[in-house]
Amino acid sequence: MSRVLVVAASVVAAALPVAPGAGADPAGTDRVETPVHIASPISSVDESVVRVHIPLPNSIGPHPAACDWLSYLRYRDVNGPSAAAAADRILIAQPGILEGAGAFDSVARNTVAAAARNGAHIEFWALDRRSNCLDDHSGVRAGLAAHDYDVAIDYYYHHRPVEGHTFAGFLGNDQVGWLANVGIAQTITDQYDLLVHELPDLALRQRKVLCGGHSLGGVVTAFFADADFGGNPGYRQCAGYFALDTAISPSLSALSGLPSPSAILPSGGLDYEATQAALRSGVAPRTLNLPVLIGPETMTLLGIVGLAADVDPGGLSHLAAALPLTPNLDTTLRFLFSRDAAAFATGSPSVRQFRLTNSAVLGALLGNASQPLAFLQTSPGFFDGGPVRDKDFPLPQDLAHNPALTPLTSAALGPDTLGIPDQPGGPLYTWRNYDRIGAPGAPVYRDRAGKPYATTETEVTDIGELARSLAEQPLPFTEDYFPTKLATDLFQASDPQISRLLVHPEGSAANPTIDLLGGSGLVVANGVPRSGRLVVAPGYHHLDVLTAAADQNDHRPEPISTALADFASVVR
Structure with missing residues (x-):
C-alpha cells in the first residue's frame, strides 16, 4: 500500500460520519446528530448517528472522555416528521452480547419502511453500549474511503497511519479498569437517561416508546422494565416490548446457545462480592476476551472481512x-x-490454501452452513464454484445431529449440517447469494446424507447488505470490549446486589409484548415463550432476525420487520 494512497484515504475518511471516540468532542453542545449516507436498497428511510453527552458518574473511575457520550443510530421515514416526539412510535433496541448498533441496520430500515407502507411514521433507535467508545474503527473507515481493504490491514497490522494516527494496539485488561464497574445497573441507567434526554415528556414515552432488543438485549430490556429510576418505574417508560430472538425476561434461562459462563466468565463458584473484587483488581478479565473467536482482535477481523466483501x-x-x-x-x-x-x-x-472470493470468506465466517456457533449464524446463501464436503468440526456432523444430543447441540451449534470447500489450491470458490439459491441452472450442494446445505426456504440474508452493515455503519456491528461485569451481573441475578434492581417484578409483563423468533434460532431450540404475540420466521437463524433482506425468496415481505411494524402500529 503506497503512502500516497494511505494519505488520500485519511483525507476522505475525515469526511465520513464520526463514531464515538473517533474525534474531538464538539464544543458547546450536549447533542450532535450527523446524517449517514449509505447506499441501501431501502431509500425511503433516513439514517443519522446521534451522540448525547451524558457523563458517567465518578464512581465508575477514570475513563476516556469519549465514553461520556451515549450514541445511537436513528432511522426514520423520509416523509415522516423530523422531530422524534411527533412520530407515531419510537422503537428502542438494546444490542445482544458482543453486538453494536450497526447490527440492527437491515431490520431497522425494513421496519420503518413497512410501517410507512401502512401509513404510520415510526422511528427505530439502535443503541450502542458505553464500551463501544473504546473501539478503533479508523482502519475500516479509511479502507472504505479508499475502496481498498489493504488500508485497514496495513493500519491494524503493519503500523501504517490513517486519520493522523497509528493504531495503538488492542487494549489490555489493565487499560479498561473502569469497565469493572459497568454492569447491568449502569446499562439500564444509560437507557433511561438517554430516553429522558431525547423524549423528556413521561406521558409521551409511556404512549409512544416500544422497548426491546436482540438476544441479551431482551434480558437487559426486562431489567429496565423491572427497575425504578428515582420513582419512575422502567415499565412506565414503554408502551410495549419487542423481543428479537430472545425473551423479555430477567432470567438468562430464556436463552440458549450463549457462550458457556464457565468458559468465559470469572463467576464460576464465586459469589457477587468475590466476582466484583476479582474484576476490580484485574485478576479476572474485565472484558470477554478469549484466545479464540471472542475478543477485540476477532471482532475487528469481522469488520475487515465485511469491508473486503463490501468493496470487492x-x-x-x-x-x-x-x-x-x-x-x-x-x-x-x-x-x-x-x-x-x-x-x-x-x-x-489451511484456509490459506483455498481460493475464495471476499464474499465467500464473509459467508464462511457468518453463514449458517459453515459458522459452527449458533449465536453468530446468519443465512446469506452458500459456497459455489467447487466441490464441498461436510464440516466435521468442532463435532462430526453425525454426532452433532444425533437425535439423543440434538437438543444440546442445536442450541450451541445450530440445526444445520455444516459445509466447507473441499479442494485446496483448486477452483475459485465464490458465493451464491440467498436469492440465487435454487435459480435456474444453479448447482445443488448436498451433505453426505443427501440433504441440500441451502434451499430457498433456509436462506434469507443478503450477503451484500451484511457486508455493508459490518463495514459502512458509523457505529459498529460488533462490540470489541464487551464488559464482563454485564455478563456476570446477569448470571448472578439472584444475588441480592442484583435482584434489588428488580423493584417492580411485574414490569416485564406489564405491557404488550411481541416475540419475534428465528425458526432455527436460539430461543426456539430452548422452547418458545408462552406469553405475548408470537411470530416464528422459518429458516431464520439467530442473527437473521436483524439482517434478513426486505424481499424474501417467496416474494413476500420480510416477516420479522413486517410483524414488528404491524405491532408498532396497533399496540396501545
Missing part, C-alpha cells in the same frame, strides 16, 4: 495471506475453516 465482493481474497500468524488469528481461522479435528490439530489443509 467477487475479488480473489488475500485476507488470510495478508493477516499475520498471531496465535489468536491462527487458532480462530483454524476453528472456523477446519474440515475435521485432524485439520484443526495440524493446520492442514
Whole structure:
C-alpha cells in the first residue's frame, strides 16, 4: 500500500460520519446528530448517528472522555416528521452480547419502511453500549474511503497511519479498569437517561416508546422494565416490548446457545462480592476476551472481512495471506475453516490454501452452513464454484445431529449440517447469494446424507447488505470490549446486589409484548415463550432476525420487520 494512497484515504475518511471516540468532542453542545449516507436498497428511510453527552458518574473511575457520550443510530421515514416526539412510535433496541448498533441496520430500515407502507411514521433507535467508545474503527473507515481493504490491514497490522494516527494496539485488561464497574445497573441507567434526554415528556414515552432488543438485549430490556429510576418505574417508560430472538425476561434461562459462563466468565463458584473484587483488581478479565473467536482482535477481523466483501465482493481474497500468524488469528481461522479435528490439530489443509472470493470468506465466517456457533449464524446463501464436503468440526456432523444430543447441540451449534470447500489450491470458490439459491441452472450442494446445505426456504440474508452493515455503519456491528461485569451481573441475578434492581417484578409483563423468533434460532431450540404475540420466521437463524433482506425468496415481505411494524402500529 503506497503512502500516497494511505494519505488520500485519511483525507476522505475525515469526511465520513464520526463514531464515538473517533474525534474531538464538539464544543458547546450536549447533542450532535450527523446524517449517514449509505447506499441501501431501502431509500425511503433516513439514517443519522446521534451522540448525547451524558457523563458517567465518578464512581465508575477514570475513563476516556469519549465514553461520556451515549450514541445511537436513528432511522426514520423520509416523509415522516423530523422531530422524534411527533412520530407515531419510537422503537428502542438494546444490542445482544458482543453486538453494536450497526447490527440492527437491515431490520431497522425494513421496519420503518413497512410501517410507512401502512401509513404510520415510526422511528427505530439502535443503541450502542458505553464500551463501544473504546473501539478503533479508523482502519475500516479509511479502507472504505479508499475502496481498498489493504488500508485497514496495513493500519491494524503493519503500523501504517490513517486519520493522523497509528493504531495503538488492542487494549489490555489493565487499560479498561473502569469497565469493572459497568454492569447491568449502569446499562439500564444509560437507557433511561438517554430516553429522558431525547423524549423528556413521561406521558409521551409511556404512549409512544416500544422497548426491546436482540438476544441479551431482551434480558437487559426486562431489567429496565423491572427497575425504578428515582420513582419512575422502567415499565412506565414503554408502551410495549419487542423481543428479537430472545425473551423479555430477567432470567438468562430464556436463552440458549450463549457462550458457556464457565468458559468465559470469572463467576464460576464465586459469589457477587468475590466476582466484583476479582474484576476490580484485574485478576479476572474485565472484558470477554478469549484466545479464540471472542475478543477485540476477532471482532475487528469481522469488520475487515465485511469491508473486503463490501468493496470487492467477487475479488480473489488475500485476507488470510495478508493477516499475520498471531496465535489468536491462527487458532480462530483454524476453528472456523477446519474440515475435521485432524485439520484443526495440524493446520492442514489451511484456509490459506483455498481460493475464495471476499464474499465467500464473509459467508464462511457468518453463514449458517459453515459458522459452527449458533449465536453468530446468519443465512446469506452458500459456497459455489467447487466441490464441498461436510464440516466435521468442532463435532462430526453425525454426532452433532444425533437425535439423543440434538437438543444440546442445536442450541450451541445450530440445526444445520455444516459445509466447507473441499479442494485446496483448486477452483475459485465464490458465493451464491440467498436469492440465487435454487435459480435456474444453479448447482445443488448436498451433505453426505443427501440433504441440500441451502434451499430457498433456509436462506434469507443478503450477503451484500451484511457486508455493508459490518463495514459502512458509523457505529459498529460488533462490540470489541464487551464488559464482563454485564455478563456476570446477569448470571448472578439472584444475588441480592442484583435482584434489588428488580423493584417492580411485574414490569416485564406489564405491557404488550411481541416475540419475534428465528425458526432455527436460539430461543426456539430452548422452547418458545408462552406469553405475548408470537411470530416464528422459518429458516431464520439467530442473527437473521436483524439482517434478513426486505424481499424474501417467496416474494413476500420480510416477516420479522413486517410483524414488528404491524405491532408498532396497533399496540396501545
